[in-house]
Amino acid sequence: MISEKQSFNRNLIVGILLAASFVTLLNQTLIIIAIPPIMNDFQIDPSQAQWLTTAFMLTNGILIPVTAFLIERFSSKHLLIAALSVFSIGTLIGAIAPSFSYLLVARIVQGMGAGIMMPLMQTVILTLFPPEKRGSAMGMVGLVTGFAPAIGPTLAGLLIVQFSWRSLFYTVLPVALIVLVLAFFLMKNVTQQKQVKIDIASVIFSTLGWGGLLYGFSIAGTAGWTSAQTLGAIGVGVVALAIFITRQLKLTQPMLEFRVFNSPMFLITTILSVFVFAIMVGTQTLLPIFAQDVADFTALESGLMLLPGALIMGFMSPITGKVFDKFGGKWLSVIGFSLITMALILYANLSLNASLIWIATIFTIMMIGVSMMMMPLMTAGINALPPHLIPHGTAMNNTIRMVGGSIGTATLISVMSYASLNTSLQQPKQAAMEGIQNAFMLASVLAVLGILLAFKLKSKKQ
Template structure:
């Protein structure tokens, strides 16, 4: 039953925001700590990547369980329990003495973090009445945007001035606060008998998601001649097929895939997946562009990205208010239009683009993101009954997690392919017989020769410099190409949103015509 008391509603939202904030903040901090942990633990890049992979795998394994456990234990107990587990995992990660211990403690973190998201969403939708869910999800989204925005800057400061261990310890007081406030103020919802535990569903989903997430996490570095990865991929796909078949036949499935029979739920889930793909491109690619191409430090990159996150945080509550009053079209259509409009100039980024221009484009994109980030989730969740909210939240979260993981793997694959293609194309144009190439080498050779190098050394450095410029230009062109693809994705999504209710309208009209014919006869 929705809590219509405003004070209670916003208090509940505040407790959920705490859990969301620390889980997302932790994910945005971890990559900054990896180089330091490599040095401290004395391990290779492949070994330290397991610190990230272990968390992702644990996350994917427990999300499908969240709906069942919420029905069994109650949403309040499960949420507070998962927050305790995550906080304990954070404390242990800060105390880790080796890479192996860090990986084990990250699994504990992932188990807690994987439950916090879907159960928190379900609590919001069971507490907040439908007419206020837009603004509630907008405020909830502020935490989701603020955490990755401050993560790089905060992480850089903590490592430089304190210790990499503080990246984990910083979550502990917030976690304790969330547990204390939540235990006092969160209300428990009536429990629902979940029925017999779907053991086959749990086993097949765990094997499938773990294999798929593991392979996708290593996608760009995989040597497909090694049998390990094709076998894991095949096992993952086969397990997920068995999972789908089992869920459709089981009387009390772990994840009720029959929710996808609801047109609104399935349509908005698809919209959410494509939004995830388009949204993830900028936070993934822009730091690469700024640091690898423009030579910015991690701190400078974080400061440049920060205003766009502020723009998103400002727009999300506004978007929620508009959504509650005028519906999804009032925010999704202008938001997607703005997304398409700003993606076009982003596809022309180059080494001459000023920081001010990049900042302006990212702020506009941040405003667009603030408009479109929450409505798809809200529309999907609004389409299900209260009794199915736990299941719907679990299904939405695992769908979003899979979409994000696939998107990163896809974007990275396209990026590497385009870099190789662009490098070959530019290199062909800059052959030794091309006078432009010889003039460029000669000019660079002259600069290095005047700098004190011998003629032969100057020639070698000049050729090396030109090769580096070719690689850098290939990188820039590849990033621009992906931004152009994302613009096309958002343009298609814009058209889909305009006509998203058309199938329902056509079906209703056909049913009316059918009823009229039956009335005549």
């Protein structure tokens, strides 16, 4: 293993993987600002438009378990080239999409590529660095990948004001192709291959399980929480997921190793990661809708609104990584969730005439809290696992986080839509405002649960 690590340039490999991840994260944050103009172009409501975010994350969630198999079966280089190629095809489809259906397909194809890239990057980096240096390594990952969410909303605002939302896809495409060329010529294989087989039944039940749950939570806002369609979809998801989990526990080579949850630390950090991710993505989806459709800000202004918080998160990541390596994740998580809770309560009490600076200040407070947990929580969970379970732990963490984040975001949008449709207020903007306030109040309850659970973490790493 040592001789293998000496046969390639570790920094070069990490650089290529970070560049690939940067492209996918830039793509995700660009779309957040584009949702209101896309709603106007295709004449769709927020419940439909949020699928551009949730379908991308759900596809990630479905593909990530398969990625654990792919990482063991194929070389790092071939996987990265395949992922970037699929992502580029999806980006091209999005640029020329003639209808919302085509745009949704584009996001799903992009999600397939991104679903392979992110866990591949994390697995390789966690393999290259020893446990005592992983916090700092993942902190640097947070710094680089934090740059994409920082510039994404502002760049999207500029492009939408000058051109249209389609220009976002045309901007991402050449960057993805450049990284693809670099990967083809410079990427090396750094993982060990095994002769493992994919279980098709597991893929089917996994897709039905995660997909059924997300679809049910997504349509609840418009179809009603007690409708046959909503309950049926959630029911199918629960049953399929139960079959999937039971099957994984019986297989000698499971697609997703649920025994990683035998580690209490991994279980707690994964749950907390879901809370953080759901709150972050849900907030980033709600705020542009509020800014552009309720408060009448421009796309550029709503992008600038998210810029300070995203920059702070990126710059804080290396610092929190070093703090984690020294003290562990307990107090980072307690303080982080406390800041998030405060920000969400402030958002739940926003008024129609709230200033852009005030909204941006609250978002910055929230992102300081998020930066204290995003990378440290995952690192703490992975450090609690033996080396042979790292690919499965990474895949599990990403799967649960993505799917949980998707369901959390869909639930917040459903709450917003349901409250807006069933309010006694007559003015559309006031009705939308009440829906958004309800969604933020639900998110604050989730953050309080996060504070309570964070006290279960160890105060320093062992």
